[in-house]
Amino acid sequence: MGQETIRVLVVEDHHVVRQGLVALLNVVEGIEVVGEAADGVEAITQFRKHQPNITLIDLRLPRMGGVDVIQRLRMESPNARFIVLTTYDGDEDIYRALQAGARAYLLKGMTSDELIATIRAVHAGKSHIPPAIAQRLAERMGTEELTPREFDVLEQIVHGKSNKEIATELDISEATVKTHINSLLGKLGVTDRTQAATAAIQRGIVPLESLRKPKP
Amino acid sequence: MGQETIRVLVVEDHHVVRQGLVALLNVVEGIEVVGEAADGVEAITQFRKHQPNITLIDLRLPRMGGVDVIQRLRMESPNARFIVLTTYDGDEDIYRALQAGARAYLLKGMTSDELIATIRAVHAGKSHIPPAIAQRLAERMGTEELTPREFDVLEQIVHGKSNKEIATELDISEATVKTHINSLLGKLGVTDRTQAATAAIQRGIVPLESLRKPKP
DNA sequence: GGGCGGCTCCATCAATGGATGGAGAGAGAT
DNA sequence: ATCTCTCTCCATCCATTGATGGAGCCGCCC
Known part of the structure; x- marks a missing residue:
């Protein structure tokens, strides 16, 4: 492993952001963007069609939220690997995304290098949660669930x-x-x-x- | 007018978004990105250095907010033209940005065509506010100011x-x-x-x- | 089945919050 | 100057909110 090309699906509704990500990733050695989706429903059809190694996904999506997409696709393909890429929207979504099986969580605003390194790491089977987010999760752990x-x-x-x-x-x-x-x-x-x-x-x-x- | 190149400054803290915008604009005929900035302070120095025709600017910025940047730069250069480009952050910022002299307001998630058309329109002296935002502003008008x-x-x-x-x-x-x-x-x-x-x-x-x- | 823990439900009482009416001080207009 | 408008300030009265203690119910473990 590690030699073959990493096939990536990019799911992101903001047009310029998606375009930026695709342009950025496609010039990287060993990474290929095999599909794009602008909402949750499209994400699912694109995933089924291309069977990517890594899915880069925003949580706030039209039609179907990112968390639901992750949950659903991991039912079908337990080996699917997701990297959540989002602006900060509150602890709850982070928590649920990780519960649903996301392997990594990145804030928009990271550098290209961080993104690429994370894609490679997750493809190699690792997980990656930035310290700032890890701390929030730790805080959350102390809190009780609401009925x-x-x-x-x-x-x-x-x-x-x-x-x-x-x-x-x-x-x-x-x-x-x-x-x-x-x-x-x-x-x-x-x-x-x-x-x-x-x-x-x-x-x-x-x-x-x-x-x-x-x-x- | 309309024949010379439009010189654009891009101010945006999210790395991939900025990169996407620059890549997108630099391949367009008649538009040239002359500078980039990742925060408000840098935006001001870049502006003074390059004197762009159009400044594309996010409102949420580190160190100095987009509204303040617009206000300050329009003091120095009353002819400066600003296009605000942001995710929706509440009516108040929109209102203040327009007050400060922004000519157009675009939501991230617009298409490249919209962006380019807006840049050309603003450079030609026009303004552009999308209907969804215009409606919010209208609603706001009915409301009184707080002391x-x-x-x-x-x-x-x-x-x-x-x-x-x-x-x-x-x-x-x-x-x-x-x-x-x-x-x-x-x-x-x-x-x-x-x-x-x-x-x-x-x-x-x-x-x-x-x-x-x-x-x- | 008996006991235990969590969830949902309710009543009473003290504390907090919101409605109303009204006074003084300053800024701008005539 | 004085009139008026607005902002700031305050006190009293009624409504809403939050604290406390306690009861029935269901699922679970032993």
Whole structure:
């Protein structure tokens, strides 16, 4: 191993970024970009078609998120190797991407050399998580998981609902809503609902985009 | 005009993105990239050195933000033309960038053709704001400005402070804090502090990054 | 089956937050 | 100058939120 060409699939919705990556990688000895995709669904068809050694993938994608893509493709091809390449979007996505089987996590803004070195390393079977991210993960480990119900309540809080509204929405009593809140405040390590909301956004537990839209 | 080469400066901190832009533009007839910068300070020195016709600039930059760079350079060179190129970071930055004198606003993810067409258009003296962004600006127009004091209070709210803590921090009475809150709730079009916090983050009035750090 | 732990649920009480009305100080306009 | 507008400030009253203690339920281990 290590002598044959590394076949790479690039999944990235931002046009210029994708073009930059492809241009950059195609001039590198021993690496060949065999396919490109601009959204999650396309990523899956391209993967099936080309069976790349390495898939370079953004997490924020139209149609189907990067985490779901990784999960799905690893079902079909357990040996598939993924390198997540993204701007920082909160700890939650990082965690889920690694859970789903990503081997490496790179921030946009890395140098070309880092990228190439990481591709070679992952192809050789290694993993690579940058120190800054490793530290966040370590922090996260200390935190407890929210129960499904607590998550429901947190989501409503982030969307600006009052306890009464949440009670109606979830069809439980207001007193119960308060219990869940009290519990999730403890788990998030905060003292009131406003801190809970900002923490949830910051960590990526509740995506910021969901704020614009009313719920369907 | 329109026959001479358009001299472009590219300011972008993400390495692969910058590289992609430069590679893309340098093969276009009539456009030449005369300089690159990876942060705001470097952007200013590069600008002074090369006096580009067009400056392509990201808003989120290390050391000095894109808005400040535009403001400063337009003081020195009122004819300088800026095209802002960024992922969506909230309405506030868009608004301020246009105020500072940016002529066009492009989202990363545009096609190469759009980018090139926009560069030519701006060089010819036109402006270009995509419909999606124009709509947001229109929405924003209806909203009132926050007073400095209201902004101070909002910032504290986003950072999870209680009214009592805010009062101490700003050295005013708790009752006064409540007045400011009441006023800013109205201006933001929300009904409680949690909604105010998420709205502030979403619109980019208070940057999300400020949440990690304690204040110096 | 009995016991145990986690999740969900509820009621009561103290603390916090939001609505309302109103006063003084400064900037700009007539 | 004085009028008016805006910003800043404050106090009182009612609504919402958060703390606390405790009950039923389900799945799991022994």
